[in-house]
Amino acid sequence: MVAGALAVLLPAGVMTAVNAQAAAGCRVAYTVTSQWPGGFTADVGVTNLGDPINGWRLAWTFPSGQQVTQPWNSTITSSGAQVTAVNVSWNAAIATNATVSFGFNGSWSGANTAPSTFTLNGVTCTGNVGSPSPSVSPSRSPSASPSASPSRSPSPSPSASPSRSPSPSPSPSPSPSPSPSPSASPQPGDAMARVAAMQPGWNLGNTFDAIPDETSWGNPPTTQAMLHYVRSQGYNSIRIPITWSNHHGPAPDYTLDAAWLSRVRQVVDWSLAEGFYVMINLHHDSWQWINGYPGDRTTVMNRYNALWRQLAGTFRDYSQKLVFESINEPQFTGTSGDGESDQVLNELNTAFVRLVRASGGGNATRLLVLPTLYTSSEQARLDALTGTFNQLHDPNLAATVHFYGWWPFSANIAGGTRYDSNVESDLVGGFDRVYNTFVSRGIPVIIGEWALLAYDYTRPGIIERGEFLKYIEAVGYNARIRKLTTMLWDAGSFLERNELRWRDQGIYEMMKASWTMRSGTASSDQVYLPRSGTITARSLTLNLNGTSFQGLRQGGTNLASGTDYTVSGNTLTLTASALTRLAGNRAYGVNATIEARFFQGAPWQIGIITSDTPTQAAATGTTSSFSIPTQFRGDQLATMEAKYADGSPAGPANWTTFKEFWATFQPDYTANTIILKPEFFAEVNDGRVTLTFHFWSGTKITYYITKSGANVTGSTT
Incomplete structure (x- = not known):
């Protein structure tokens, strides 16, 4: 995957010094340290051969259309093939015969020819110290900033509430590729570069955070082969959540269990050997005992310090690729509210940093990661962490x-x-806020966990696949343009760890594409057709996301433009004749899968599905066991509404008629039933309730239940 390094040495050059009439000259070394299909990492060294300068701007032209996707140690802007790198605050000065270095990840197609000419502060590098010339003071070009952070909107949700904001201002651009981290690793003091090199990241979830042990929550023991596989799939960092609460002795020493620590250390060692950046933390300790800190400061702080003191000592001389995170999702009991909780978290975060720094060795400059309260992106939480x-x-x-x-x-x-x-607004708003609060000030941000709460391979159907793919694409793009490093939360729903394969290869392909480019999507990934009668043309709206439509394919066969489909603007229309052919014998369910292909990014799968209106039948049962006989007839359930006779919401979450999928109802396609859960009936009043089932074909059907104490009856009328 990594090609041989390409180095270009430009032995000298003339540059314009900051001071008028100063001698100028430079040498530029441009090195491609790693390369893979579509991406590469480059290091650039600029040696000042003339008088000292303070403030520099290096420019070049890419001869093969390459693009810089993520820089470190400089601010890089591009206009077509023209590229300009400008110093950051800490490397503006270059003494005579001193060298400043920066690097970047880039993308390429066709060829990756190195640039042949560089200019420093506007003057072409030629190889010698030039004669005095007037100065040209470089001004730093600000990078494109995402739109202003939006105001918060109220929500009935118990989590961070939705927000509103306009679309971000930066135009789409590629981001770091799924490559090994740069061989010229960012140095201590350059936290932005180190966090950039961690993109993308993956969580070893529900493993060492499981209670009480590594395999207690259903995942297999972690192996070197598994870590190697994840690394081979393009992930550059791994977060290892660890719960320590039942793996240490009593006060006052709180001595870590030797076997548990040894096992953690083994997996950290394996991960570092694979080339990962590795992040470890105190995980479920946050709600098991750290949350009691406001009511027992001495005991909790002593325990907290004892654990981090031992961990800091254990890993004191480890590689700088090992990263410490203080606490996972901090939360507290016994405070007057979030304001006081912010203050409490500040005490723990500052104690953590000072303790680790005082332990010396590699810990003196190790990257330390501090969370907001609840790891929330609400502005008040971000502001509190800014104070820290x-x-x-x-x-x-x-x-x-x-x-x-x-x-x-x-x-x-x-x-x-x-x-x-x-x-979309919630996503853009949250990412805008962290960018504007931290990244724009040079403080890196790690999205330490991301996914959707209800995406779970053991509970299929809660999140529709195509809608999830759109979300994945948007998360990748919006994080990339704001220089946020993302770490996928994978508790077993993405990687099948026993077989070392992705449970859904298409979901992985969309994630992988989002690291470097945008992908096209569509209004739906499903086309529903009737079981009988005439099939008519169907249309979908393409979401091009900056790319362009290339064509449709079924397996290895391209569909014919004009005959099988037409495109008008962003409207893709599948013809009646093509759909009739694809539907085959029109058996219920998915008859065929085709792919919309774009000039970049992941393809968009479209299922051709035969269905008819589902039917239901009368039923009797109890509040602890009630199922509605349902013939789905090729359709899939999207959601359920529940209303009393007066139209008010019935059941849990009484602020909405739409109930929570799986928590209150669940389809069973094998048994041909829809299960109403005891949790639903626990908050339903006696009497008649009208249920409306919404299906992905657009069909809605109505069913009626009557509850009397613990007894329930159901009917279609």
Whole structure:
């Protein structure tokens, strides 16, 4: 995957010095340290051969159309093939015969020819110290900033509430590729570069955070082969959540269990050997005992310090690719509210940083990651953490928040079945806020966990696949243009760890594409056709996302433009003749799968599905066991509404008629039933309730239940 390094040495050059009439000259070394299909990493060294300068601007032209996707140690802007790198605050000065270095990840297609000419502060490099010339003071070009952070909107959700904001201002651009981290690793003091090199990241979830042990929550023991596989799939960092609460001795020493620590250390060693950046933390300790800190400061702080003191000592001389995160999702009991909880978290975060720094060795400059309260991206939480950063004045810190999307969509409640403007606004708003609060000030941000709350391979159907793919594409793009490093939360729903394969290869391909480019999507990934009668043409709206439509394919066969489909603007229309052919014998369910292909990114799969209106039958049961006989007839359930006779919401979450998928109802396609859960009936009044079932074909059917104490009857009329 990594090609041989390409080095170009430009032995000298003339540059314009900051001071008028100063001698100028430079040498530029451009090295491609790693290369893979579509991407590469480059290091650039600029040696000043003339008088000292303070403020530099290096420019070049890419001869093969390459693009810089993520820089470190400089600010890089591009206009077509023209590229300009400008110093950052800490490397503006270059003494005579001193060298400043920066690097970047880039993308390429066809060829990756190295640039042949560089200019420094406007003068072409030629190889010698030039004669005096007037100065040209370079001004730093600000990078494109995402749109202003939006105001918060109220939501009935218990999580961070949805927000509204305009679309971000930066135009789409590629981001770091799924490559090994740069061989010229970012140095301590350059936290932005180190966090950039961690993109993308993956969580070893529900493993060492499981209670009480590694395999207690259903995942197999972690192996070197598994770590190697994840690394081979393009992930550059791994977060290892660890719960320590039942793996240490009593006060006052709280001695870590030797076997548990040894096992953790083994997996850290394996991960570092694979080339990962590795992040470890105190995980479920946050709600098991750290949350009691406000009521028992001495005991909790002693325990907290004892654990981090031992961990700091154990890993003191480890590689700088090992990263410490203080606490996962901090939360507290016994405070007057979030304001006081912010203050409490500040005490723990600052104690953590000072303790680790005092342990010396590699810990003196190790990257330390500090969370907001709840790892929330609400502005008040970000502002509180900003105060901690200002207090510590430590250049080797990063901030972390978590992102699980707009809650109704993430849980499929309140009708949140689709990736819509609400989901988009929440995503853009949260990412804008962390960019504007931290990244724009040079403080890196790690999205330490991201996914959707209800995406779970053991509970299929809660999140529709195509809507999830749109969300994945948007998360990748919006994080990339804001220089946020993302770490996928994978508790077993993405990687099948026993077989070392992705449970859904298409979902992985969309994630992988989002690291470097945008992908096209469509209004739906399903086309429903009737079981009988005439099939007519069907249309979908293409979401091009900056790319262009290339064509349709079924397996290895291209569909014919004009005969099988037409495209008008962003409207893709499948012809009646093509759909008739693809539907075959029109058996219920998916008859064929075709792919919309674009000039970049992942393809968009479209299922051709035969269905008829589902039918239901009368039923009797109890509040602890009630199922509605349902013939799905090729259709899939999207959501369920529940209303009393007066139209008010029935059941849990009484602020919405749309109930939470799986928590209150669940389809069973094998048994041909829809199960109403005891949790639903626990909050339903006696009497008649009208249920409306919404299906992905667009069909809605109505069913009626009557509850009397513990008894329930159901009917279609």
